[in-house]
Amino acid sequence: MTVEIAIVFAVIALALYLFASEKLPLDVTALLILITLMVIPLVGHSPWLIERGIDLRAAFPTVSEGLSGLSSTATVTVLAMFILSAGIQRSGLVNLLGKKLFPLVGTSELRMMLVVALLVGLISGFINNTAAVAVAIPLVLDMCKRLKMHASRLLIPVSFFGMLGGTLTLIGTSTNILASAILKDRPEFGREIDMFEFTHLGLIVLGVGLVYFLTVGRWLLPKKDRIKLHDEDARQFVVELRIPDDSELIGKTLEESDFASRAHVEIVKLVRENTSHIKQAQVKPIKRLDIIQVRAQMRQVVDLIKSNDVDVLFDTGQLRKARSDGQLVRALVRDRQRFSGRKVREAGFWKRDQARLIGLETEQVTERYLGDEKLHVGEVVLLQCSNTSLAKLRRQTDVILLEEHEDSFDNQKMIWAGSIVTAVVLSAALTPLPIVVTALIGIIAMVLSGCINKHDIYSGVSWDVIFLLAGVIPLGIAMTKSGGAEWLGGLLAVFASGWHPIWVLMALYAVTTLLTEMVSNNASVVILVPVAIALGESLGIDIFPMVLAVMFAASTSFLSPIGYQTNTMIYGTGLYRFTDFAKVGAPLNVLLMIVTSLGLYAFWIA
Incomplete structure (x- = not known):
């Protein structure tokens, strides 16, 4: 290990500590990392270091590279999708779909699980999953109150299906968009991931999650209703x-x-x-x-x-x-x-x-x-x-x-919002236009149609996520420029030498899952995607399924209420215990690790 690599890993260790401990807000930590990565080569460049073969300028991002996270297509795309999701949410379209679907439930908890999977899971593939879960929570609580169902048994599935739905498309979650941007800049791949390039595997993952909650998962959910909705x-x-x-x-x-x-x-x-x-x-x-x-x-x-x-x-x-x-x-x-x-x-x-x-x-x-x-x-x-x-x-x-209320949404805006998002997705999938361009055009259309106003453009964005992306993207640049990703990938390749690709994918999935529980999903993607690429090259495995393993694992943070924002949202509402998430989520994580790894091998390696 060179001095340059050691310094990069020291910065990563500091970042992991600050992310996990939350001593500082996540966006502040990300900006601190960004500044640190830009300052190190400036203050550390000296003849004494050059004489000893240590060139920090070559190993760390330049100022322009350090600020590239602010102008990255990943950052701009995620920002645009937040605004489009706000337009969908404000239009009331998801509420309308919920009102149409929930009468099919009857008095069956099994049917309710199916409706939640359809409503939250499928919608989360096309709008921000946090927004989808936010709209679904009061709808589910209202139905549980009407039908005298146990809301504590249904809010965890709402959150989990939101995350599973994020694996359906490129725009399902910010981790997918970020991983695509990293791959585009790598000569080994050299392009963005297509909108529906892994949707078939995402549908399998969503289906496995549904079967899990219809069978084993139901018995692991809280037995008693802790929310006295009645x-x-x-x-x-x-x-x-x-x-x-x-x-x-x-x-x-x-x-x-x-x-x-x-x-x-x-x-x-x-x-x-x-x-x-x-x-x-x-x-x-x-x-x-x-x-x-x-x-x-x-x-x-x-x-x-x-x-x-x-x-x-x-x-x-x-x-x-x-x-x-x-x-x-x-x-x-x-x-x-x-x-x-x-x-x-x-x-x-x-x-x-x-x-x-x-x-x-x-x-x-x-x-x-x-x-x-x-x-x-x-x-x-x-x-x-x-x-x-x-x-x-x-x-x-x-x-x-969280109170019951009558809908007072504009049907015309529902039609406009739904049509605009559909056009954004299809244009990105069927034309040469990249998703970042179609999404920005979609924002203009949302404003002109009255679905969102000037205030909505800013209030609908989770700015902590945007600054988090801007701060951690240079960390991935440092991992690559310093040779840290290649060094770590080679080290892991020594241990994994002779392993079947399925075992390699499972190990990568497990590491990503655990890291995501400690830090943000975007940070884990930035750190591990370069490692997955280097590991794949060392072992002669196609790098695309290796990166997909990281993407899917980072999108399924089931083990704790702090692993993903949707879990945090339903934690207090459902009066859950901290251990409820691990009890329900750990078996699902293991199951998805196996299913995802087998799917990646069957679709892209075998």
């Missing part, structure tokens, strides 16, 4: 109450006034200025402007808002009183860039959505004030809003409304 009002929220000047509680203790019993709430803590009282919350005399933190059901929150003895606060920390004429709705937080790690008071619900954040559905509050609690993807918040702001929220991609 008594929706029984769900509890942590809410903050302020004591107004004319409250009858002033001078009394909560115990003396029997406040908890009368209001049917659970006292969490009493906050007075900068001091919190938990054990003594009920025995301290109440003073003006005290904050009482309680856990309450939705119907009790409505009563508290109307009470003269307390003021229900919204956007806590700002000490603003909730109105009595708003509608309460539950909403799932899904946008990592906007919410993850941000304090409740900084979430901007009122400023951006004209919605008041009243409460948080959480088991434990770690901060003194609810406003200082940090939000995470998958958490559920209680919002109060008018009918006008509620209509706007229904079309937001940042949050998912």
Whole structure:
């Protein structure tokens, strides 16, 4: 191993640590990697190193190469697909399809699995799978409530089918687009992957996933329904109450006034200025402007808002009183860039959505004030809003409304949005135009047809993913220029020498799966695709199926709720335990490792 390769692997080790630990946001980590890769050859270029045969400039990206991730066809294509997916979501087309399909369910859980596979799995092949899952969650919850099915048994399949659907086409997930861009720049392959070049294998993978959930997977899903959809009002929220000047509680203790019993709430803590009282919350005399933190059901929150003895606060920390004429709705937080790690008071619900954040559905509050609690993807918040702001929220991609509502979508926009995305896909598949060009044309068509507006173009993009791509693409360049990928591929080839290609594919699939659980799927693709190419060349195996093994494995992160954003989204909604994902996902990962490897061998090697 040369010094150059050692430095590249040191940067990769640092990147893996930061990605896995999440000490920094993923996009910030990616930009830090980008800067590091560009700075090393500039500050490390010295005559002393050159005399010893160490040329860091030749092993690391130049400034232009380091910034190439921002202009990469992969980055631009993923950005464009986010916007097109937002247009589909806002048009209500997926909601309409769900409403048409779900009546076929009857009262059968097996049929529900089939409908979920058709709705989420197939749609995820053509729009961003996160958007498909986001739309499907409230639809599935609504059907479970109507048919008295167990929602905890169906949300994991919703997430998993979203990921499996991403293996159907080139645009199914950002990892496919990224791998295609890497292959195009390699002289061994020299072209982009065609739109439907691996769809036949993707259909097999999706079919195997469906059979799994219709048989073995059903027995591994939670036996009991942890979501009490049939008594929706029984769900509890942590809410903050302020004591107004004319409250009858002033001078009394909560115990003396029997406040908890009368209001049917659970006292969490009493906050007075900068001091919190938990054990003594009920025995301290109440003073003006005290904050009482309680856990309450939705119907009790409505009563508290109307009470003269307390003021229900919204956007806590700002000490603003909730109105009595708003509608309460539950909403799932899904946008990592906007919410993850941000304090409740900084979430901007009122400023951006004209919605008041009243409460948080959480088991434990770690901060003194609810406003200082940090939000995470998958958490559920209680919002109060008018009918006008509620209509706007229904079309937001940042949050998912979990209450039952009537559809109020424009049929004309559904037709336009569906037609535009269909035209984008078919044009890329049937004409010489690359997908990045057809997707950008599709965005213009979405704007001109009124399916999206200027705000939607920006809000519909997961910018953390875009900057992640921009930051990790130079890492792949460094792996190639330094010879690190070739060195690691040769090292693995020594161990795999004499192995049957199927065993090589399985090993590559397993390594990618484990790495993807620790870091992002895009990072694992950037690191391992060059290694897969080098390994294939060393062993005399076609590099295309080797790269496909990495792509498919990176798209199936089933082992934990943090492996993929769709898992994180349903983690809190389904009240799952961390181990539920491994229990259901590990056998499926092993099964798909075998099926995918056999398929790759049969279709491209044998």
